[in-house]
Amino acid sequence: MTDRAAPTPAERSGARSGWLLSAPALLLLAIGATGPLLVIVVYAFLEKGSYSGVQWAFSTEAWFQVLFERDIFDDTVTLADAHLTILWRSVKLSLATTALAFLLGLPTAWFIATRPPECRAVWLFLVTIPFWTNLLIRTFAIMEVIRNGGILNSALMGLGLIETPIQILYTDAAVLIGMVYVYLPLMVLPLYAAVERFDMRLLEAAHDLYASRWQALRRVVLPVIRPGIVAGSILVFVPSLGAYVTPRLLGGGKNMMIGNFIELQFGQGRNWPLGAALSLILLLVVLCALVLLTRLTQREAEE
């Protein structure tokens, strides 16, 4: 800790106008993020209403239902393994999406960052093109490509490579393809920012010291661009966890993800408090993941 000199009046007024200028954004965040969150927190502690909504009576029933289930046939109480299965499936899928997006995103980011500066903007622009179209439309486009009578299968059959269509749609592979496709730009952009700042002389130095390509990547490149990796992973992992449309459409809806399960409670399940409690659990999982990742970077930075 260093002692700071008392702020000069100019500094103070600068700070004041800084707060003033950011006030609208902060207010928007406070209302837009905290408001709905508060509603969810309150709902999670209420009784469910008849057919929909909530009753204004305090209850912890929803939290009981998150963790335990009362067997509908003999009333025995057991740990809610269905809920855990669903949550674990979502976490697994998000981890796989993040890993795959990283494996595909790093070479892409490296490629862009090593182009001549005047070309990089064009490549970055190309990466952002998918954002021009609504997610739903892009998901339907993927369906059109991978479905049994779709572009991919017709092409393969036309080439005589396969006899019958490969069932890709409605499999876990389809969900993974869709998720990686959707979230890949979110991985590429932060990685690019990190790689672009990477000092290529470090790589030359590594080679001069007889590091193999693999060693150079693992011991030099990855540690330096770690902040980009962490940022990209967070940007991909967090929305993947709550993903709703992609698993529903491409996975065929046979197995629920946590997002679909929450939707069920607000819709056909008519159990809003449980839906609210599950949303908070999801939030908690995201929070844990974020803390874990930040810890990881901090430790590396300290080393």
Added chain:
Amino acid sequence: MRLILLSALTCAATGALAQGQLNIYNWGNYTSPELIEKFEAETGIDVTITDYDSNDTALAKVEAGGHGFDIVVPTHSVLPVWIEKGLLQKPGIPQMENYGNIAERWRTIEWDPGREWSVPWLWGTTGVAVNTAVYDGDINTSAIWLDPPEALAGKVNVVPEMEDVINLALLYVGSKPCTSDREKLRAARDVLAAAKPHWMSMDYGMTEKLGNGDVPASVNWNGSTFRARAQNSDVAYGYPKEGYVVWMDNAALLADARNVEEAKAFLNFIMDPENAAMISSFARYANGIEGSEQYLPEDMRTAPEIVVPEELRDAGVFSLACPDEINEFYTAIWTELQK
């Protein structure tokens, strides 16, 4: 350019001159555009249509208030819930000019005795759709999806409508919808759990997927199957003999409607046989209005998806939304099924 601007201005002017507005909140892809054009031309009322995709969405949105809708079209099963929650008002339907056109069968009904609250929109059934080029056996059975034949194993779709699916499974095991008999509920759950490995997906959008051959069999609605058959003549509709679900969507007037008179005019308008036929020919479901058959296109009058075979008529079951305690069983079974 100036011409376009001018015509836009004229449009705006006529809009402002129109007698009134009417805001209809209806299922997506369900309201015949010709019907609305005709209504607007006859009355000068400006109609706006907003879509919803499920009864739950509609109920939640209207309950939240501030929606600005006048007419909503809930399914019969949830109509009593709408009434009980005080979301509807009585439009005085029995006093309306066209009231007498409602077919006898659709006038004396359990969910709205005497038709005080609602006017028939369309009715249909939930059964099975099968591509007969893939499987040509008996399709009038829920075994198509609950115990699939060899040819369909691993290729069946089930629409993710919790109530319909569990009701059909309960009927298959010899029980009835919304039963509180736990043994029967358990039997239904076991049948569903045993069948699930044979399913390919649980998805909507079967009109296209049956039509283009992606899905060879599905739990499906009759009108959707009818539309699919228009694309692919091998698609056929089966009425499960163990029991299938019959439903009706009904137009009703919202309690906080702002355009009550316009809404009443519309409710009366759709009870006219010719207009009811327009709704049917667009959405491909039957309506509940007597005398509308003569205005239907030929292919609809004889369609096997619309005309229920005599011997299977009694297998059709109307079910109301289950009470909350039974719905908990349903949700538990559903969660177990999709976990």
